[in-house]
Amino acid sequence: MFRKRKLKKAFDEKLMALMNETREEWEQAKFIETHLDDYDQEVFIRRKIAESKHFYLYTEAKERKLGKA
Numbered sequence: 001m002f003r004k005r006k007l008k009k010a011f012d013e014k015l016m017a018l019m020n021e022t023r024e025e026w027e028q029a030k031f032i033e034t035h036l037d038d039y040d041q042e043v044f045i046r047r048k049i050a051e052s053k054h055f056y057l058y059t060e061a062k063e064r065k066l067g068k069a
Contacts, residue, residue: 012066019057026050 029047036043 022054
């Protein structure tokens, strides 16, 4: 039982770290998109991908009932 809790805690910590990383990536993509002079579809797509990754991880964290999710 102790091993199971320890393993869950380790994976939860990895998930939180990955969520922070994807949130920073998403915010950076939003910043770049807002500071462009013209419309660039590639930048728009990168932002949407980063947003999708972050919200997928968010729903996973919510399902696991993590503290900050």
